[in-house]
Amino acid sequence: MVKILIVDDEPDILEFLRYNLEKEQFVVFSAGDGITGFQIAKKELPDLIILDIMMPKMDGVELCRLIRADDHLKNTLITFLTAREEEYSQIAALDVGGDDYITKPIRPRVLISRIKALLRRKHKGSAEMEKETWLEFGNLRIDKEKVMIIKNGEQIDLARKELELLMLLVSKPGKVFSREEIFNKIWGNDVIVGNRTIDVHIRKLREKIGDDFIKTIKGIGYKFDF
Amino acid sequence: MVKILIVDDEPDILEFLRYNLEKEQFVVFSAGDGITGFQIAKKELPDLIILDIMMPKMDGVELCRLIRADDHLKNTLITFLTAREEEYSQIAALDVGGDDYITKPIRPRVLISRIKALLRRKHKGSAEMEKETWLEFGNLRIDKEKVMIIKNGEQIDLARKELELLMLLVSKPGKVFSREEIFNKIWGNDVIVGNRTIDVHIRKLREKIGDDFIKTIKGIGYKFDF
DNA sequence: ATCGATATTAATTAAATGTTAATTTTAAAG
DNA sequence: CTTTAAAATTAACATTTAATTAATATCGAT
Structure with a gap:
């Protein structure tokens, strides 16, 4: 039963x-x-x-x-x-x-x-949970399963929005995500937040994982790159 | 549509x-x-x-x-x-x-x-199976999905206008686009910009992707060619 | 209910991109 | 070979967009 x-x-x-x-x-x-x-x-x-x-x-x-x-x-x-x-x-x-x-x-x-x-x-x-499924970019390891970011062996704690943002960008490394795309995927269709909100989260992310991973494509969007 | x-x-x-x-x-x-x-x-x-x-x-x-x-x-x-x-x-x-x-x-x-x-x-x-949807011209690859230009394996970042311009030309390789056509498609009918503006963008584009792709047809316009 | 962390906003600054205008070069036509 | 219109080039200038910062609001654990 x-x-x-x-x-x-x-x-x-x-x-x-x-x-x-x-x-x-x-x-x-x-x-x-x-x-x-x-x-x-x-x-x-x-x-x-x-x-x-x-x-x-x-x-x-x-x-x-x-x-x-x-x-x-x-x-x-x-x-x-x-x-x-x-x-x-x-x-x-x-x-x-x-x-x-x-x-x-x-x-x-x-x-x-x-x-x-x-x-x-x-x-x-x-x-079967043993399968290690992580992505590695230089000194940065992203474990999607465990929702865990490791940089130089040190675990990094990301806030929720930072995590969501990183996961989104990392889901297609190299792809440029427009701001609109990011809004739709992370905030949802009906939530309206100000224009600079993404920038701030991006900045905090870069602060934590390092400046070299997230690239700004001015006028178009952001991408995860390595 | x-x-x-x-x-x-x-x-x-x-x-x-x-x-x-x-x-x-x-x-x-x-x-x-x-x-x-x-x-x-x-x-x-x-x-x-x-x-x-x-x-x-x-x-x-x-x-x-x-x-x-x-x-x-x-x-x-x-x-x-x-x-x-x-x-x-x-x-x-x-x-x-x-x-x-x-x-x-x-x-x-x-x-x-x-x-x-x-x-x-x-x-x-x-x-379905993540069909790779890019265009390839010699050493130049244009990935519309990822908004990504790759030359000789190196990724190139284009500014918005440069990107729009390239995408327009590439949409019909070989076709000659008149200046007027380019203005209408990229700037819209009502925006008025000076005569030399296109030239400058073309130049920057050529600087980034190489001189061999965009041809000038004097008195008529430009075309993407390979 | 309160405190600390996270999220959002707004205002300012910085930077990249876009446009213009003046000048030089190019190439097509005579 | 000249002429001439068109395009390339250049650098100054304007505009747009993003980064930064600090203040405020909200969330979430205790």
Whole structure:
């Protein structure tokens, strides 16, 4: 018996998920807010928790932190639900300890297969997590899996936006990303931030990883280069 | 040219969408009901169809099914329009094959960026195996995707105008572009710049990529040649 | 609720790019 | 071979765009 807890403030989504999961023989619990969700989780010890990122009272990211901090729950699988399609904002979710994320609109078949894959992976254990998948640029190593930046052997802590920015640029080394592209991918379609915000993040990034990696192409954008 | 079909029974919304989409250079078709919508879709084969879920005669969900069942239309992108309250109660609609949904009230900026994201995703998806899309002329490689010029393996950074100019010339190698043509394409019809401006940019370009690619046809214009 | 870290904004400075104008060179036509 | 219109070149100047900085706002952990 596999128990799944869904935490979302929209009743329609709860119902929709419950319907589809129960059709697959999962045992479903649900909660309409983070606090209730946490209580149920502690009581039922589900195998997987599906968390909406955007919720009133306590959002998904915060609840995730709580769960990861709880001795009985810390190893529970967590899948985030996010409205954004931009993958780099989802790094934030994974950074905080999520195991997967699913974007709305939710496709039942996708949902189910992702969940099954997660459960399978969990059971197999972390045996295959050994695969070292990092990128190396001179003295800079970028470990996408572990979300870790190492420079000259020293680990560097990047703030969230810095990390997202770096990951975006590094995803296609050499490619020039226009400001607009960066906005869309990192901030999302509907967020509007000022014009100089990117510059500031770029500067902080350069401060931390060194000036030689991120190049400005004036009038066009930025690129990661080595 | 990107064609978009809007199907909605409310004339106000049709007009509103048309205005905003045409402002973005999309070619817009519209229909006031599902049946007409389907007919237009079959005739025009649009790239994207925006469907109101709630409509008389044939609702959006039903039309979506029809579209997905039609050989010529089955891969067309579909975005649903939903009122906020019905948001997820109609989620079945997405299972039926919608690619996205947008909630009313519609914010133009959000609408546009969502649509562009969808189209981008579609194109990326159909490209599948990362087909390398560059042009090669002797020791010069032009990678439009990465906005990258490589000469003898060395990467060259071009300023914006230089890049635009090169891209224009390269778009039809061998064709002679008159000065007037170049002005119209790069500066636009209403901007007036002096006569020698092009020369200067041409010179800088030649300085960077080498003298052998851009030929002057005195009295007529310039061409990219190899 | 508070403190420290992170994110954003706004104002200023710096730098690269773009344009103009004056001058020299080129090449096509007579 | 000259003439002449067009293009190349050059350097000064203007404009645009990015970097920097400091101040303010927001977030998140305690």
